[in-house]
Amino acid sequence: MSLPARLRYLLIGTVALTLLLGARLSLHNAPATPAAFSSTSVAPAAELETAPAPETAPAPEKAPPAAPRILLVSAFFPLPTSKHSPAEYDAWLAHFLGEITTDIYFYTPPARGPAVRALRGARPLALNTSFASPFDVPPLHGREAQYAAMHAKDREAFRHTPALYAVWNAKPWLLTAALDAARAEGREYDFAFWCDAGSFREGHAYRAWPDPLRVLEVFGPGVANEKIFIPLAGLPPRSARTWTPAAGPLDAEVSEGSFFGGPPRAAAAFAADFYAFHDAHAARGAFVGKDQTLFNALLLLRPARFRTVRVAGPLAWPLDVGALGACGAEWFYYQFLLAREEEREAMRTLWGADAASAARLWDGSAWWRERQRCRVAPVVGVDTLLTSVFGPGWTPPAPLES
Numbered sequence: 001m002s003l004p005a006r007l008r009y010l011l012i013g014t015v016a017l018t019l020l021l022g023a024r025l026s027l028h029n030a031p032a033t034p035a036a037f038s039s040t041s042v043a044p045a046a047e048l049e050t051a052p053a054p055e056t057a058p059a060p061e062k063a064p065p066a067a068p069r070i071l072l073v074s075a076f077f078p079l080p081t082s083k084h085s086p087a088e089y090d091a092w093l094a095h096f097l098g099e100i101t102t103d104i105y106f107y108t109p110p111a112r113g114p115a116v117r118a119l120r121g122a123r124p125l126a127l128n129t130s131f132a133s134p135f136d137v138p139p140l141h142g143r144e145a146q147y148a149a150m151h152a153k154d155r156e157a158f159r160h161t162p163a164l165y166a167v168w169n170a171k172p173w174l175l176t177a178a179l180d181a182a183r184a185e186g187r188e189y190d191f192a193f194w195c196d197a198g199s200f201r202e203g204h205a206y207r208a209w210p211d212p213l214r215v216l217e218v219f220g221p222g223v224a225n226e227k228i229f230i231p232l233a234g235l236p237p238r239s240a241r242t243w244t245p246a247a248g249p250l251d252a253e254v255s256e257g258s259f260f261g262g263p264p265r266a267a268a269a270f271a272a273d274f275y276a277f278h279d280a281h282a283a284r285g286a287f288v289g290k291d292q293t294l295f296n297a298l299l300l301l302r303p304a305r306f307r308t309v310r311v312a313g314p315l316a317w318p319l320d321v322g323a324l325g326a327c328g329a330e331w332f333y334y335q336f337l338l339a340r341e342e343e344r345e346a347m348r349t350l351w352g353a354d355a356a357s358a359a360r361l362w363d364g365s366a367w368w369r370e371r372q373r374c375r376v377a378p379v380v381g382v383d384t385l386l387t388s389v390f391g392p393g394w395t396p397p398a399p400l401e402s
């Protein structure tokens with residue numbers, strides 16, 4: 001890399017870091033009362049607030065006119081036996097609600113509403129406090145006893161609870177319900193994504209995220225309407241080649257549940273498939289508590305409907321920080337993938353500093369540092385990916401007879 005280019009990266013990184021620190025400081029200095037942030041008092045109504053930003057908050061970025069309209073949908077239902085502490089969650093929520101400027105539709109119990117509004121500040125928020133518990137969400141309604149009985153069948157029962165299953169399995173429904181609610185109030189979106197409220201765990205440079213133009217690229221032209229984007233943590237085992245829906249959810253580390261979505265029509269079709277599969281297997285007493293294992297089943301049933309990204313690099317060397325370079329936590333790689341180039345560059349700078357201090361021996365090597373710059377992985381069709389795992393003769397199994 002030439003010296004001017006390197007200076008440019010350094011500058012971008014410095015600017016991003018300054019913005020990041022500024023944003024975090026302003027959050028920490030923020031008055032604790034929600035009233036100082038929100039133009040309305042706390043109400044269960046779901047209206048989109050577009051009050052002018054106070055001076056301490058970063059101004060929301062305007063997307064170019066041709067950009068698709070994007071909605072992020074999320075929820076926070078505090079569970080008494082969570083594997084993470086309330087303080088940890090508050091920090092993660094601040095990195096999401098306090099920093100991402102994209103429209104957010106957020107579900108939380110009434111008692112948490114004020115905290116969510118305070119963290120969100122003047123950024124656009126539709127807050128829905130209609131559900132006090134995940135079991136109040138329609139597809140989970142009345143399933144407390146069924147889910148409690150199912151808990152005994154979970155091989156990871158020691159760290160899961162029935163209420164946690166309900167939170168996971170509510171996601172596809174909440175995603176489409178948010179789109180419906182927004183539409184009923186005159187707000188149309190071209191894409192909607194479920195985004196776990198606790199998925200921004202560290203300081204980051206993402207703001208107008210996911211970048212609308214990147215989203216267009218990821219979905220590609222033409223058939224975008226039918227597709228759901230869902231990141232994969234791994235590939236199904238070869239033994240899944242003979243999987244059929246009668247076997248139930250596929251218990252393997254394949255899909256991630258933290259982030260998924262697409263155009264409204266695809267999101268609705270995905271939710272319909274998800275609950276058809278869930279209800280059928282719940283009725284026969286199978287374990288359906290883990291959304292990822294249900295997503296896995298849908299990936300095998302309808303691979304042509306999904307697009308994905310995998311954090312894998314056939315060219316990774318043993319001394320490399322990660323398969324695609326220094327990209328932070330691989331589980332959240334999609335955050336980088338879906339960001340605009342300026343934000344990706346700022347993240348590379350952050351991770352580059354981490355990588356350099358983690359490998360002192362190589363710190364002085366410009367070649368090595370250059371090699372660790374986080375790379376952009378290709379987005380692929382799940383049908384193509386599964387054919388590469390199972391062999392060219394593989395075809396998706398027939399859906400479950402009802």
Ligand SMILES: *[C@@H]1O[C@H](CO)[C@@H](O)[C@H](O)[C@H]1NC(C)=O
Nearest residue numbers: 044045046128130177178181
């Ligand atoms: C919250 O969401 C539910 C489900 O979509 C909906 O029925 C309800 O009207 C929403 N509440 C508000 C206040 O918008």
